[in-house]
Amino acid sequence: MSPVxxxxxxxxxxxxxxxxxxxxxxxxxxxxxxxxxxxxxxKWIYRVIGANPATEMRWPAYLRGVLGFSLVxxxxxxxxxxxxxxxxxSLGFSSIDPDQAFNTxxxxxxxxxxxxxxxxQAMGHVVQTGGLAVQxxxxxxxxxxxxxxxxxxxxxxxxxxxxxxWADMVRGTIRILLPIALVGAVLLVACGAIQNFAxxxxxGQFMGGSQQWxxxxxxxxxxxKELGTNGGGYFNANSAHPFENPNGLSNLLEIFLxxxxxxxxxxxxxxxxxxxxxxxxxxxxMVTIWIVFTALxxxxxxHHGGPAFDIASGATEGKETRFGIGASSIFSVATTLTSTGAxxxxxxxxxxxxxxxxxxxxxLGEIAPGGVGSGLYGILIMAVIxxxxxxxxxxxxxxxxxxxxxxxxxxxxxxxxxxxxALVLCFTGVAMAMNTPANSMTNSGAHGFSxxxxxxxxxxxxxxxxxxxxxxxxxxFNTSIGIAMLLGRFLPMVFVLALAGSLAEQKPVxxxxxxxxxxxxxxxxxxxxxxxxxxxxTYFPALALGPLAEGLAS
Numbered sequence: 001m002s003p004v005x006x007x008x009x010x011x012x013x014x015x016x017x018x019x020x021x022x023x024x025x026x027x028x029x030x031x032x033x034x035x036x037x038x039x040x041x042x043k044w045i046y047r048v049i050g051a052n053p054a055t056e057m058r059w060p061a062y063l064r065g066v067l068g069f070s071l072v073x074x075x076x077x078x079x080x081x082x083x084x085x086x087x088x089x090s091l092g093f094s095s096i097d098p099d100q101a102f103n104t105x106x107x108x109x110x111x112x113x114x115x116x117x118x119x120x121q122a123m124g125h126v127v128q129t130g131g132l133a134v135q136x137x138x139x140x141x142x143x144x145x146x147x148x149x150x151x152x153x154x155x156x157x158x159x160x161x162x163x164x165x166w167a168d169m170v171r172g173t174i175r176i177l178l179p180i181a182l183v184g185a186v187l188l189v190a191c192g193a194i195q196n197f198a199x200x201x202x203x204g205q206f207m208g209g210s211q212q213w214x215x216x217x218x219x220x221x222x223x224x225k226e227l228g229t230n231g232g233g234y235f236n237a238n239s240a241h242p243f244e245n246p247n248g249l250s251n252l253l254e255i256f257l258x259x260x261x262x263x264x265x266x267x268x269x270x271x272x273x274x275x276x277x278x279x280x281x282x283x284x285x286m287v288t289i290w291i292v293f294t295a296l297x298x299x300x301x302x303h304h305g306g307p308a309f310d311i312a313s314g315a316t317e318g319k320e321t322r323f324g325i326g327a328s329s330i331f332s333v334a335t336t337l338t339s340t341g342a343x344x345x346x347x348x349x350x351x352x353x354x355x356x357x358x359x360x361x362x363x364l365g366e367i368a369p370g371g372v373g374s375g376l377y378g379i380l381i382m383a384v385i386x387x388x389x390x391x392x393x394x395x396x397x398x399x400x401x402x403x404x405x406x407x408x409x410x411x412x413x414x415x416x417x418x419x420x421x422a423l424v425l426c427f428t429g430v431a432m433a434m435n436t437p438a439n440s441m442t443n444s445g446a447h448g449f450s451x452x453x454x455x456x457x458x459x460x461x462x463x464x465x466x467x468x469x470x471x472x473x474x475x476x477f478n479t480s481i482g483i484a485m486l487l488g489r490f491l492p493m494v495f496v497l498a499l500a501g502s503l504a505e506q507k508p509v510x511x512x513x514x515x516x517x518x519x520x521x522x523x524x525x526x527x528x529x530x531x532x533x534x535x536x537x538t539y540f541p542a543l544a545l546g547p548l549a550e551g552l553a554s
Contacts, residue, residue, distance in 0.1 A: 007298055007326015010252060014330070017256055018263055023261065026267020026279070032175045033148045033168060034272065042170050053167035058160040059501030062149055066142060066493060070109055073135060074486075077105040080131045081123075081464035090124035091200055091214060103478035108132050110489035111139035111371060113225070113232030113464040114481060116472040119213055120235045125197050132232060133221040137181070140228030143373030146493050147265065147456035148272075150377045153500030154401045154455045155273045156267055160505050162497070176261070177228060184223035184257050191253065192246030193219040216540035218243055226257035229371040231341025231464040239344040240320050243478070251327050251344060255334050262338055263287075265376045271399055277519035284524040289368035289531070290337055293361055297329040300353040318349025318468075329354075336361035339371030341464020348443075348468035348521070350450070355467065356547030359454055362461045363539045364531055367418065371462065377496045379527075384413045384499070386530040390516050399515060402508040412499040419491050421538045423460040423484050426451050428542065430480075437476055442469035446553070450546035455481060460488035 038046070038053055046053050057065065080087075081096035081104060096104065101119060107114040113136075117123070123132070143346040145168035152162050173258040189195050198215030218234045222244050225232055235241040245251055263283065270279020302325055319328045328345040335342050347358050361368075367378040388405050391398030398405040431452050441448040447469075454467035459481040464473070472481065517523065 003324050003326055004083070004298070004302055006324065007302075007329065010248075010327055011294060011330055012260075014252060014255055018259055022264050022283075025264040026148065027271060029176060029261075029264065029268040030271035032171050033163075033268070037543070039174065040318075042167075042174055043349055045170050046166065049166065051164075051166035053170075055162050055164055056161035057164055059162055059497040062162050062165045062543060063494060063497045065169075066146060066497075067490060069082075069138075069165075070142065070168070073109045073138060074105045074367060076277065077108060077131050077135060078102060080127055081105065084124055084127050087124065087126045089126045090196065091348065091425060092302030093122055093124050095128075096122065099475045099478040100473065103482040104132075105510065106482040106485045107464065108135040108230070108232060110462050110485045111143055111228070111230060111339055111374070112228045112459060112462040112489070113233075114459055114466070114472075114485065114486045115232055115236075115341075115464070116478060116481075118236040119214075121232055123229045125216060128221065128234060129217050133217070133224060134223040136172050136221065136228050136230040137177050137231070138169070140177060140224070140230065140372045141169045144172040144176070144261075144265075145169045145369055145373070146496055147373035147376040148268075150380055150496055150500040151269050153503035154380075154403060156504045157402075157506060157508050160501050162500050162504060177224065180260070181220070181224040181227050184227055184253070185220040187253055187474065188219040188222055188250055191250035192242075193222055194243045195219040207383055210432045213243075215243075222254070223257065224296065226254045226263065226342060227372075229258060229262065229338045229340040229375075231335065231339075233342065238477075239342045240346070245344055246321055248327060251323050251331065254342070254344075255331055258334050258338055258340050258342070259290075259369060261372045262375040265373070266369075266500045269376060269380075275401075275519060281519050281521075281527075282383070282525050284521065285379065285527045285531075286367070286369040286375075288524070288528055289364070290333065293337060293357055293368070294330055294333045296334050297354055297357050298326060300351050300357065302327050318346035320345060332358055333410055335465055336463060337364070337366060337368045337370070339374055339462045339464070341458065341466075343465050345402055346468045347454070347465065348447075351447070352547050352549075352553070354456075354553060355450055358465075359381050359547060360535065360539070361423075361492075362457050362463050363424075363543075364535045365417070366461055366463060374462065378492075379531075381413050381416050381496065381499070382531050382534070383527055384409060385534070386523070387516060388413075389519065389530060394514075398489070398512055399509050400518060402511070403503045403506050404509055408502055409499055412495045412502070416492050416495040417534060419444060419495075420460050420488050423488050424453070424456045424539075425542060427456040427480055427484055431456070431476075434506075435477070436474065440471040440474060440477065442471075446546050446549040450550065453542055453546050456484055459484040462489050 080103040085095040149162040196215040200214040202212045239245040266279040268284040270276035331344045365378045387398040387400045451470040
């Protein structure tokens with residue numbers, strides 16, 4: 001079987017599996033967030049944290065819950081790393097330096113999972129399992145809660161109430177993330193991923209030096225790392241490491257987990273707003289972009305010109321032979337179009353255009369299908385922009401799901417789409433103007449610029465994958481990328497929740513003959529165009545200096 005055909009067949013198998021899970025999971029999540037009942041374990045949690053799940057919150061109160069909980073999470077994870085040297089199960093590792101501890105705490109709480117450290121050489125079992133793995137669950141649950149709050153803003157009328165943050169966060173963790181992650185971890189163990197609390201073991205000499213490895217609760221962290229679109233690896237090699245991702249079957253399972261909830265949330269959205277066709281329209285937009293990006297990535301990596309590529313039947317550098325080019329391309333697109341920082345190959349070794357596709361995937365806002373929760377609220381913001389543009393073209397007040405999109409709503413949406421590009425481009429510009437960050441680049445020229453641009457794109461968009469080749473474990477990068485991650489995560493949530501509150505206060509607008517049908521293919525096409533134009537106009541100059549220049553020169 002040719003490598004190209006193998007990649008296409010894996011893509012088709014993945015699509016079939018996702019299609020089978022789409023409806024039952026989407027309906028189940030709609031029921032979870034709409035049910036008036038609470039499980040016994042949830043009641044215990046509410047009692048411990050002192051929350052009343054029956055209390056409805058307006059958007060400022062909901063936002064205070066999100067920010068307050070996330071602040072406590074950052075402080076807890078920071079302190080856990082700082083006292084690691086005194087904890088049992090530390091494997092002899094010392095406490096983490098302040099700048100690295102801040103970067104890691106900001107990274108995992110913001111659902112970014114950017115790592116500028118070697119996991120197997122820095123973090124013991126307590127920090128890995130009790131700190132990082134726990135935040136993989138909680139940060140994902142926070143993103144889902146914010147998305148559901150926005151959906152309620154569209155679904156409700158004449159009220160500013162968006163639900164209860166504590167109930168949404170706890171339900172998302174207990175009823176959705178935990179059960180699926182448990183099944184995923186068992187399947188990964190069956191595929192060969194490790195799950196233990198072993199210590200450090202020497203494994204002999206290698207190229208004149210000693211080599212060692214340590215075990216860990218890898219499968220359980222790997223499952224939620226992918227399911228929650230987190231991406232932080234137990235080992236530095238991430239999902240290219242055989243202990244995390246042993247074979248082609250586990251690789252396909254991990255991609256499935258990455259895409260499962262973000263795609264299924266469109267069904268949840270359709271059910272909660274009372275029209276599954278609206279969910280299908282959003283799904284069609286996501287899937288169209290995902291398939292196009294995957295096809296382009298496979299084409300660039302299989303057929304890029306050059307004698308070395310011809311001999312190897314594609315760009316094989318930096319890719320694991322047990323996966324091949326096809327599976328690596330599918331994985332890289334799935335992670336960069338979602339907020340998953342996991343990698344099973346090294347993007348710095350991709351062709352110039354291949355690296356550019358990964359960069360653009362994040363720069364779209366990671367909304368095809370995007371992160372757990374963040375992908376849904378991101379594409380709904382773009383839908384608001386799309387109906388606004390359509391209204392300008394026909395001279396009619398724009399409406400979406402029975403809600404008027406006025407000046408206030410557009411200001412919230414505009415602020416949302418401007419925050420991340422501002423963070424990425426400003427931090428990249430400052431870094432390129434300074435001597436110290438530039439000295440961290442392994443490469444010069446267009447590829448070196450791409451390393452810096454990718455780092456801040458990954459951080460501010462809460463992706464977490466790395467272009468490799470950049471030494472990011474410096475005070476400048478740990479601090480600046482940490483700030484970019486926090487601002488890129490929580491500032492957009494302010495405008496998402498403010499928009500949700502303003503929509504929930506409105507009364508429904510009746511559908512007329514002039515109302516734009518947002519459940520039709522025409523609207524999906526308009527939405528795709530809006531996404532590509534907004535991202536393209538914003539980032540094209542930077543992309544032209546980096547991956548486009550490199551691709552055209554090769």
